Amino acid sequence: MFERVRRKLTHLLRSCPDDRTRAGETRALRQTIRRAAHLLLVPLVESPEEILIGGQAVIEGVMMRCPHSYAVAVRRPGGDIAVTRDSLERPSEKRPWLRYPLLRGLGVLGQAMALGIRALRYSAEQALEDPGQSKKRAEGSEGKKPGLSNWVLALNLAFSVAFFILFYKFLPLYLATLLKQRYAAFENLIAFNAVDGVIRIVLFLAFLTVLAQWKEMKRLFEYHGAEHKVVWAFEKAGRADLATARASTRFHPRCGTSFLLVVMAIAMVLYMFLPFRSFAGKFAGRIVLLPVIVGASYEFIRFAAKSQGVLWRWAAQPGLWLQRITTREPDDTQLEISIRALEAAMEMERSRGGELVVA
Template sequence: MKYANIGGQAVMEGVMMRHKNRYAVAVRKSDRTIEVMTEEHISYGQKFHVSDIPVIRGVFAFIDSMVLGMQTLTWSASFFDEEEKPEKEDREKSETSDKLFMAATVALSLILSIGLFMVLPFFISGLFRKATDSSLILGIVEGVVRVLIFVGYILGISRMKDIQRLFMYHGAEHKTINCIEHGEELTPENAAKYSRFHKRCGTSFLFIVMFVSILFFLLFFQIFPVESMALKVIFRILMVPVIAGVSYEIIQWAGRHDSGLVCLVSKPGFWMQKFTTREPDAEMLEVAIASIEAIYDWREFQKELTK
């Protein structure tokens, strides 16, 4: 298995695939045809010249994936809007509004994520202060609560019908990438044979973020004891970019290597992917393949594997 330098995400009735500075979104429309859109995208890491700086590049990559993800989700959703297409002037206004809405949505998503997964567990762990005043034990409790909230959130949304279909496209994304990285011809039949789990999955990344945050918070507050509740919250928020950057380096390392340690690191993420991916059908695999072939020469990659 060889790293193919391609990644993606599921969108509404489709898949987005990204390779270097290009990405493609393929969507299965209601008339059963596949619409494919390709665009150039310069990452924030490249724009700010930090792509070669470990940890820092991970922070920009995380923001980049959120912005691009929201943008492609919005594009895919546009095919299922029941309203008639607006006139040119109205369409231009709509595009401006969409950009503002997207920026606000990304900002709100970050705030809610930090609040839900970083700040809330801290306050919940504070309920145990009557039982112990050990910062180490309270830190462990906080970490356990954080993981439980994350797992509960995933389990909760995985029961929603629309989300289950999105997760099937998520499975199609993984299967097609696994097919390429195993050097097999990319067809729906071949892709169907491969795992719907992948080491570089965003679910695995988020799970690693949970565990890295536990380690960072435990070490930091053991080395630098802080009494002020406000400062404890502020320091947790300030450490989020560092945690994201370190987690990015871990997930990239795992994606490029095969070893016992990599398998151990990847297992929790694979377990969570049982809930965030579903087995796709052949039509979904066709959509994922259409997205890949719009930006990636997998046949050339196969030639490199045989050298």
């Protein structure tokens, strides 16, 4: 009996380093997901007459969506491609009150966040799969899949929200307040909110620049570029094959980067109307106004996209510049993933009676 216990303890001790290594790799992937989740939100510029393709880079894959469907394609460690697809309802179809201006932007963004988390969860399950899992799947003994539990996803979302509030709301306001205490010129409301906005944009650019240096994020940005190239191929040529996608640009005006910059610009204007003088009042006002800012930003992007004039070019250009950081040139295997995701989403759209047109 004692010999059996000794052997069991010896086995457990020998297995500890491998378990710790595996846990460390899992934590690294979870950190990548956590930072990517709030970074790569895609604004969905909706139109009832057209199907506008949107997407998001995920772990070793791409999510593509149409107005009534979406699909996620992920490269497994074994080299094969996993694809999942499902139907979607527009937020305004489920809740008619989300058709109204300002409110519809909140509905679209809420759906985008929920869909992004769902896509990230699926990609994590596939990307974390052991290479030997494919063989087990073929033999019918797949076993339990690695992935992200509900509490991990909830923790990621809570971290992203807290990070956003502290980094983009609290910190710029705090630094602007310090400058106001030192320089009397910033007592002026316009000057104060201008410097607050500039600090916020500088922090945003610095954050993106730091992320772009990480190996994991470089890979993610390559898939981001693949998503843009395939969307362009479909919109410009009416098809999404490898040759057409390869020749397309990785910069797209409907990227989430443009939306985030518009949010920051509109915030600078709206904050000037806050009547508060205390730090606590200004900070609380920024939190309360966040839904209004998101809704107004969506309406601005929507109007500019429909007009396709100078306003649209003005709104899209800063985002195109920033995509030199948030996208990288993909290889053919990454383009293949993006094409598979788009084809699966369009197939689901057809099954629901959607008419596929070039946006």
